[in-house]
Amino acid sequence: MGFKSILCATGADHSDQDARTAAGLCAEVGAQLSVLIISPSPLLMPPPTLGDSIPEWPTVAGLKRRFRQIDRFSQDMAKLERRHTEFQNLLGAMSLRHDVDTDYCDPASVDDVVRQRALCTDLTIVGPTLLDDENLGPPVLNGCLFDTGKPVLVVPKGAEASLSPRRVLVGWDSRAEASRAVREALDLLSGAEEVCVALVDPKANYNGNGSEPGADIATYLTRHGARVSVDLLPSAGKPAATVLAQHAIDTSAEMIVMGAYGSRRLRERIFGGATRWICEKPPLPLFLAR
Incomplete structure (x- = not known):
């Protein structure tokens, strides 16, 4: 596409x-x-009103405030x-x-x-x-x-973004948001030299990751021509986003593809937390979808 x-x-x-x-x-x-x-x-202040919504006769201070608003609008x-x-x-x-x-x-x-x-x-x-x-x-x-x-491509300060990355890390957790991110990034992933699918503390179960975590999404990407490897990562008590960020750096990834799950979590990722940590280290573009 x-x-x-x-x-x-x-x-x-x-x-x-x-x-x-x-x-x-x-x-x-x-x-x-x-x-x-x-x-x-x-924010424009509405004119003051008297009872029954009758506009109050403008005062000198009110007129000056309105003139300042008009001047600000013109500027x-x-x-x-x-x-x-x-x-x-x-x-x-x-x-x-x-x-x-x-x-x-x-x-x-x-x-x-x-x-x-x-x-x-x-x-x-x-x-x-x-x-x-x-x-x-x-x-x-x-x-x-x-x-x-x-989708959204977030490019932190100092990042060298490309829509033809050679190495991409996919944060996978078998959720719909991650699946959408993979689908939206499919052209990037199929054209990359290496795609690493990373799962943090995955559990083998038939309702989520399947009996072999990561195998299903790896098969899907392989069918689309991607060259895929799967890494199962322990969190060791760290947030999953932090673990993925570190693994992306360790594997020389040029982009992270991941799902976005909610306003609060996303804002933490973009304006703090793992992504701020990435920006303080070698920065990486984030391909996000929901």
């Missing part, structure tokens, strides 16, 4: 680093790049227009098929705005600049991954 349409969300105040990362990945596979520049609007819109032009020029110079859009939205609506775009793309790139934005990063990540059925 391949990736023919890739989305990159970025903030109006961000650098062009994330867009350049996404552009390089699009050029690698010949995909169209859609850049969405987001500027969350400040934000000018910045969005300027960034739109800058990204158009940047991507045009790369001779890359692209489109650039902007959105000035309420902070609470950021996830919905991103979700609408992600529904009509094959993959969303979340770059290091967005990851460092604690305000914009989480809603963008939630919007493009949850309720879309589409």
Whole structure:
């Protein structure tokens, strides 16, 4: 199937680093790049009212506050227009098929705005600049991954991302989310030189991993042309994500493919925990699906 349409969300105040990362990945596979520049609007205070919802006569302080809001809106819109032009020029110079859009939205609506775009793309790139934005990063990540059925490639700071990785580690636990991640990454996995399927503390049972943990998913990937090995890893009391991260580094993997299970757990992985630990060591891109 391949990736023919890739989305990159970025903030109006961000650098062009994330867009350049996404552009390089699009050029690698010949995909169209859609850049969405987001500027969350400040919370606007409604005019005060008297009884029966009758507007109160504006005060000098109220008028000044409203004028400041209008001035802020004008500045934000000018910045969005300027960034739109800058990204158009940047991507045009790369001779890359692209489109650039902007959105000035309420902070609470950021996830919905991103979700609408992600529904009509094959993959969303979340770059290091967005990851460092604690305000914009989480809603963008939630919007493009949850309720879309589409995968996300998280590229931490310093990572050398590729959509043609040579060695990939798959975190497998026989859950639907892991299966979807494998399916969405199938082109990457079938084209890789080595695919390591890693299971942490697997239990042999017929309701979960089967009598031989990892054998079923290894067979599936082999049928699609992947060169697969299976590693059963003890956790030794450590979180499974930490064990997988260390094993990925030990095996010189260039990407981790894994399922995402919930907003809280995902946020811990992206903005802390195992993924932050990866970023402090040799960084690795994370291919996530739910």
